Amino acid sequence: MKKFLVLLVLFALPIIAYMFFASGQNNFAKLPVLTKDVKDVSGFKSLDGKLVSLEDKISIVAFFGKDLDNLKGNTFNLDQKILEKYYEFNDFQFIVVLPEEAREEAEKFKKEFSGISETEKWKFIFGASTEVEEVFKSFNTPHQLEDTYTPYVFIVDKDLSLRGRDDDEDSGKVYGYDSRSVAELSNKMNDDVKVILAEYRLALKKNNAERKNN
Template structure:
């Protein structure tokens, strides 16, 4: 019975993984690059005064401004519809960029959510408003910051490129995803995160196969 169970798991897991990634609308196509070479966030500091980089990670980046109490709904939507599905991936991170004077708010906010989410996997970095504005500007999107806040969140790949859609049926181009909209997160963003994760995993498999053949 144990042997049968092990064989079943070994056989079923690859199929489940394939179906998970293949369920995306883009179905293994590369997620389009909309902006190349965005600014890294390594100049900012986290709670411990350390720097965090976007390089070599698939990052969901949020600019959630000064009043974090107003953003509980946005973050809850994002966590439930996107983040909790992908926390297990080592090369995936959720990064919130905030102004310096929100450190205590952010810590309270993170602690409050710790009972219903894996907040230890959220990363917060802090910097002056002008540096935040410069980072956001480098994304080169049609969206605007309201101070240091936007409800839109962005997918940045390992090479510091902003990914999104260039032929969306509703908006034509999708640079960011509205964290206030459960439908947009569930449909468009979830689909696109699947695609970019599948893209990197296929590339890794190909590289490993090439090394073995060589």
Template sequence: MKKFLVLGILFALPITAYLFFASGKNNFAKLPVLTQNVQDIGSFDTNTDSIISFKDHISVVAFFGSDLENIKGNTFNLDKKILEKYYDFDDFQFVLILPEEARNETSDFVEEFKKISESSKWKIAYGSSKEVQEVFSSFNTPHELDENDHTPYVFIVDKDANLRGRDDDEDYGKLFGYDSRDVAELNNKMNDDVKVILAEYRLALKRNNPERKK
């Protein structure tokens, strides 16, 4: 009996595992779209000579305001737990959307941060407080910007300028943004979701270019 029991378990486990993952395929194949067509930032001033746009990029977007301490703490967590893992992926970008008055302090901070990070890859867009608020409002989330145009929550925007997130999160129901103050949330939920959207686009690329090796 023990022999048959062991054989039965060995036979049943792989089938059970296959059915579990197969049933979850549709749930995990794509990161849900929560808001379509967020406002682009192509008209904003930038920290480089090039235009910054959400189109054709997978973007991690932060509204970290004009208080440098918020930028330092939140950005450090985000960089170490998320960004440094993905800087080398094609079309991936980290975009800071800041009010114009933050320009000088932020430039100095970016230079200082180069000692411990790849801050040269950060893309920074500057607009008036009204312009920053308009872009943020287009995300249509339950979060708000404070008087410094800051929120600790960061967002994933896809190549079609759609806001991605979770529509069945176990803690929040709909998860629009990820709290950059919460290392565990970045390390677990956001890291998993960035992996999902990158895998989604890699799969689409392979389908469109079957001869491509990567």
């Protein structure tokens, strides 16, 4: 009987463990979709003339207006607390949507920070103020855009859906993350970026496994 119990435990434990972890993967917490079909930015002009799009990328999107001080402070916070951790991911990008009149300041700012940050990974795009507002409105958030500026930054997935939190313990829903708050970037936003990247990595592994089996 003892041998039988030992064999049963040795046989059953790996199966139970597998089922536990498999269940955890299948029920892996996904970052909630808050808004679908946000407007793409492919019609905007970039600093380097290359096409920039939200499609097929996990994007951090910012609307930092015309004030260079806002652009400097908010972008530097993001770079130090979020972006530098994820630059290695090819499907990850940081996009700053600006009005055309901010182009010169953006160029100066990028050069100024090129020695201390990976500014080549930042994508500044420019359009008319009305175009900037149209993109922002498509996010359908409770935040306001004041003269093309908001301190909040947003996570947009590869399918042009805005991601965030729908049951946050502090504020209920989180549509965007305050780039002025180091604590919010370090905690909530960093956690949520990890979740969405893990979500896509898991989906990629599953697709690769299915292809091998087929």
